[in-house]
Amino acid sequence: MRLQVTLALLFGASTALGDSRATAFVSAYSDDDDLTVVSPELSLKQEVSDRVDVEAAYEADIISAASVDVMTAASPRGYSEVRHGLAAGAIWKPEREITFALKYLPSWETDYRSHGLSLRTAYEWLERRLEERLDVRVSFDRVGRAGEPESEWHDLDIVALGPSLSYVLDRWTVASLAYEVQAQRGFQQSAYRFVPVRWSGTTTVSVPEEHPRWRVRHALALGVRHALSRSWFLSGGYRHYRDSWGVTSHTADAGIQHAMNHERVIVGFDARGYYQGEASFYAERYAATPGTLPTYRSRDKMLSESWSLLAGLRGEVGLGPVGFAEDVRVAVRSDVYDQHFLSFEPLEGRRAFIFQLGASAEY
Amino acid sequence: MTRAALLLVLCLLGGCAPVHAWQRSTLASRCMSPDSRPSESRARSHMLGAREGSSGASGEVGGGCGCK
Numbered sequence: 001m002r003l004q005v006t007l008a009l010l011f012g013a014s015t016a017l018g019d020s021r022a023t024a025f026v027s028a029y030s031d032d033d034d035l036t037v038v039s040p041e042l043s044l045k046q047e048v049s050d051r052v053d054v055e056a057a058y059e060a061d062i063i064s065a066a067s068v069d070v071m072t073a074a075s076p077r078g079y080s081e082v083r084h085g086l087a088a089g090a091i092w093k094p095e096r097e098i099t100f101a102l103k104y105l106p107s108w109e110t111d112y113r114s115h116g117l118s119l120r121t122a123y124e125w126l127e128r129r130l131e132e133r134l135d136v137r138v139s140f141d142r143v144g145r146a147g148e149p150e151s152e153w154h155d156l157d158i159v160a161l162g163p164s165l166s167y168v169l170d171r172w173t174v175a176s177l178a179y180e181v182q183a184q185r186g187f188q189q190s191a192y193r194f195v196p197v198r199w200s201g202t203t204t205v206s207v208p209e210e211h212p213r214w215r216v217r218h219a220l221a222l223g224v225r226h227a228l229s230r231s232w233f234l235s236g237g238y239r240h241y242r243d244s245w246g247v248t249s250h251t252a253d254a255g256i257q258h259a260m261n262h263e264r265v266i267v268g269f270d271a272r273g274y275y276q277g278e279a280s281f282y283a284e285r286y287a288a289t290p291g292t293l294p295t296y297r298s299r300d301k302m303l304s305e306s307w308s309l310l311a312g313l314r315g316e317v318g319l320g321p322v323g324f325a326e327d328v329r330v331a332v333r334s335d336v337y338d339q340h341f342l343s344f345e346p347l348e349g350r351r352a353f354i355f356q357l358g359a360s361a362e363y
Numbered sequence: 364m365t366r367a368a369l370l371l372v373l374c375l376l377g378g379c380a381p382v383h384a385w386q387r388s389t390l391a392s393r394c395m396s397p398d399s400r401p402s403e404s405r406a407r408s409h410m411l412g413a414r415e416g417s418s419g420a421s422g423e424v425g426g427g428c429g430c431k
Binding site for chain 1: 386387390392395397400401402405410411415
């Protein structure tokens with residue numbers, strides 16, 4: 001039996017357990033809006049038979065912030081918090097061409113609880129040239145304010161359906177097409193943010209944010225991967241997004257990778273450009289007749305008009321046999337993320353640096 | 364019917380010439396698989412999902428990360 005174990009080096013730590021696969025990974029994000037997020041992840045995968053694998057994972061977001069969102073909240077002060085997430089699931093392959101994967105995904109933090117369930121089915125046909133997938137996800141979440149009793153929190157339910165296709169065009173090229181529709185119902189504003197509304201020339205009131213309870217989101221993505229040779233690879237894609245709140249977005253990405261020495265060393269560069277329009281009810285400034293309020297109002301910069309660029313370099317090295325491992329791989333990635341808000345007065349933009357580190361080993 | 368139409372489109376795009384197993388060594392490269400680095404992809408999707416207003420419909424379940 002061939003075992004695969006993936007290790008990650010998190011500050012030098014690594015894990016490998018008998019007949020199992022272990023993955024660990026760390027990502028660090030830091031921007032000039034005083035936000036830092038460190039996200040470690042550890043997962044285990046166990047082959048229990050030729051057709052069944054089980055897996056479990058833990059992840060966290062360790063957040064330290066004094067960002068503009070915090071400063072525009074009712075009680076502005078910096079904060080630190082930790083989001084924890086678990087995943088437990090099974091993968092069943094009743095036939096060579098058919099896969100079912102079921103996962104339970106709970107996560108929690110001081111002001112948010114989530115219970116998610118995802119089911120993926122995949123079927124390969126045309127001599128495995130075409131793969132069809134269908135992803136179904138549901139999530140039952142609770143949203144509130146830190147320190148409030150959970151009985152006062154609000155519900156947020158999410159259902160998503162995502163069919164996709166991947167097709168081998170020729171011996172050098174694979175194309176993919178994916179669509180996803182997602183419906184969200186419930187509390188979708190921030191429990192902390194307040195919106196200034198001008199009532200007359202000199203009177204401004206600050207009121208809680210209010211978003212529609214329903215949001216239906218559609219995304220359609222096209223992708224292509226092409227081998228220029230046995231060592232040079234190109235990738236590219238485009239994604240169009242539209243939702244019932246009036247947000248539309250366009251995302252384009254492209255990348256190039258170079259594999260050397262039978263893929264012992266892989267280096268790559270990729271870039272992504274993103275533009276989104278603002279939500280139909282979003283305004284940079286709100287005004288209303290004294291004594292009234294706009295039905296929906298938002299101070300969420302994610303609903304404003306914005307664009308961003310993300311570009312990064314990555315490298316991966318196969319170290320060969322190390323200790324009891326047949327092959328160890330080490331990967332590192334570094335990105336710059338530049339985001340600009342065109343209709344959000346408190347913040348024009350932010351620049352972030354992202355660093356990721358991991359390693360893998362096969363047994 | 365749907366599958367027949369889909370097949371026709373795919374044939375028009377890429378031709379129906381078979382790609383035999385022995386011709387797929389390049390396609391099997393790590394560089395050709397979108398799923399070869401799931402942790403990296405998931406972390407990236409999670410980061411963007413917390414910062415952009417349209418990233419919710421990209422395969423991420425749950426959330427609530429306050430890092431916006």
